[in-house]
Amino acid sequence: MSAEAVAQYLQAHPEFFDQYADLLAEIFVPHPHGGRTISLSERQMLTLRDKNKQLERKLAELIAFGEENDAISEKMHRLSVGLIAAETFQAVIHLLNFHLRDDFAIPHVALRLWDKPAGVEDLPEFTAVSEELQVFAETLAKPYCGSTAGFGTASWFGEHAEHIRSQGLIALRNGGGTIGMIALGSEDIQRFYADMGTLYLERLGELVSAALARATHTAL
Incomplete structure (x- = not known):
C-alpha cells in the first residue's frame, strides 16, 4: 500500500482514529529538525507553530505594504495640493521637479x-522630441518601467545620462491626445523594473496633465 493511498484513506475515514484512539499515543514521527522522534500530537503542535510563523510573516509584509502605500498617498496628496495652487506654467514645472526629487526621492x-503654447517662454521642457518617441508615448496604455536602452530618453537627463540604469516613462495627455512625457531616472537598476506596480505613476501622469492643461489655458 503506497503512502498516498494511506493518506487518502485517512482523509476519507476520519473516524479511524476514533476507533483506534490509543494508536495516537503510540505513533512517533521524526522531529522536523532532526535528532529525535516525537509523538504525533507534538508533531502537530510544531506544524501549527510553523503555520503561525508563516502567517505572522505574511501579516508583517501586508502591514509594511500598507504603511508604504499610506506614505506614498500622503506624498501624492502634497503634490496635488501644490499643483492646484500653482498659477503659472513655470510654477507647475518647479513644483513637479521639487516634489519628485525631494519628496519622492x-x-x-x-x-x-x-x-510650446503662446505666452510661455522657451524652456528645456520644449526641446524637440523625435517623431518615433512621440508615437511611442501615444501607444503607452500605462507607464513604462525598465531600462533606458533603445528609447533615446537617456539624453534627457543631461550629464547624468550615462549613469541612468532604470527609468519610468509616463505619457501626458490632454483630452484624447498625448502632449508630452515625463521621464523618471535612477542609477539603481531595480528602482523602475518591468513588473512593478504603476498605479501611482498613472495618477502622477493624470495630475500633471491636468495641471499643465490648466496652466497652459491661463497662459493663453
Whole structure:
C-alpha cells in the first residue's frame, strides 16, 4: 500500500482514529529538525507553530505594504495640493521637479512637451522630441518601467545620462491626445523594473496633465 493511498484513506475515514484512539499515543514521527522522534500530537503542535510563523510573516509584509502605500498617498496628496495652487506654467514645472526629487526621492526628472503654447517662454521642457518617441508615448496604455536602452530618453537627463540604469516613462495627455512625457531616472537598476506596480505613476501622469492643461489655458 503506497503512502498516498494511506493518506487518502485517512482523509476519507476520519473516524479511524476514533476507533483506534490509543494508536495516537503510540505513533512517533521524526522531529522536523532532526535528532529525535516525537509523538504525533507534538508533531502537530510544531506544524501549527510553523503555520503561525508563516502567517505572522505574511501579516508583517501586508502591514509594511500598507504603511508604504499610506506614505506614498500622503506624498501624492502634497503634490496635488501644490499643483492646484500653482498659477503659472513655470510654477507647475518647479513644483513637479521639487516634489519628485525631494519628496519622492527620485534623483532625475525630465519633462518633454511636444508644443510650446503662446505666452510661455522657451524652456528645456520644449526641446524637440523625435517623431518615433512621440508615437511611442501615444501607444503607452500605462507607464513604462525598465531600462533606458533603445528609447533615446537617456539624453534627457543631461550629464547624468550615462549613469541612468532604470527609468519610468509616463505619457501626458490632454483630452484624447498625448502632449508630452515625463521621464523618471535612477542609477539603481531595480528602482523602475518591468513588473512593478504603476498605479501611482498613472495618477502622477493624470495630475500633471491636468495641471499643465490648466496652466497652459491661463497662459493663453
